[in-house]
Amino acid sequence: MSKNIIIAIDGPAGSGKSTAAKNLAQKLGFTYLDTGAMYRTITYLSLRAGVVDNRDEVIKIAQNVKLRLKTDNGLTRVFANDEELTEQIRTPEVNSKVSEVSIIPEVRFEMVKIQKALGGSCNIVAEGRDVTTVVYPNADIKIFLTASIDERANRRFKEYKAKNSEISFEEVKANLEKRDKIDSGRKVSPLRKADDAIVFDNTGFTPNEDLDYLFEKIKEVLSIK
Numbered sequence: 001m002s003k004n005i006i007i008a009i010d011g012p013a014g015s016g017k018s019t020a021a022k023n024l025a026q027k028l029g030f031t032y033l034d035t036g037a038m039y040r041t042i043t044y045l046s047l048r049a050g051v052v053d054n055r056d057e058v059i060k061i062a063q064n065v066k067l068r069l070k071t072d073n074g075l076t077r078v079f080a081n082d083e084e085l086t087e088q089i090r091t092p093e094v095n096s097k098v099s100e101v102s103i104i105p106e107v108r109f110e111m112v113k114i115q116k117a118l119g120g121s122c123n124i125v126a127e128g129r130d131v132t133t134v135v136y137p138n139a140d141i142k143i144f145l146t147a148s149i150d151e152r153a154n155r156r157f158k159e160y161k162a163k164n165s166e167i168s169f170e171e172v173k174a175n176l177e178k179r180d181k182i183d184s185g186r187k188v189s190p191l192r193k194a195d196d197a198i199v200f201d202n203t204g205f206t207p208n209e210d211l212d213y214l215f216e217k218i219k220e221v222l223s224i225k
Contacts, residue, residue: 007125010143010144010194011143014147016205018034021033032076033115035126039101041089059106144194
């Protein structure tokens with residue numbers, strides 16, 4: 001491959017984008033780009049500063065933050081201004097606000113600038129909610145990953161329970177439905193399927209089955225063994 005390859009994976013919350021992207025990146029030897037972690041970081045910093053509902057202050061945080069993502073044994077570690085926030089950005093509180101933060105055009109503008117720069121520097125597997133339509137519209141392979149709302153809620157609920165979070169399945173499902181509505185209805189970079197994306201509904205699939213299916217598709221498109 002003579003040029004940098006970009007594999008972009010879109011889809012709603014809880015569809016397994018992160019796991020699929022991480023597994024594919026590891027198998028291909030590509031860099032994994034978790035675009036959602038960037039928006040989570042801005043959300044966390046805004047919550048911590050007590051300004052998450054102040055649009056102007058959230059924009060200032062996005063414009064001034066120094067973000068760095070580091071892949072370490074398959075785990076994406078997130079740093080903001082040299083402070084590691086890998087665990088802090090994965091909480092129900094951040095989840096409940098991240099769509100409201102990511103809907104802000106000025107925030108998206110700052111994050112997309114970083115994402116586009118990364119895409120030109122190495123082979124990547126990127127995942128998010130607009131990577132196939134806005135961030136990397138010319139990606140070599142586009143995948144739209146989805147699953148039923150109950151499947152997605154159950155996956156997220158299990159993640160929270162593993163971290164001993166006090167949240168019910170009904171709350172998780174309601175939060176996902178809210179995020180789906182916001183992500184699909186926002187004016188700037190809404191969640192939607194790219195016309196040339198491979199659609200994969202992985203309801204009932206295990207992460208290994210996801211990986212096998214997607215890897216075969218990628219081999220076909222890139223003509224690799």
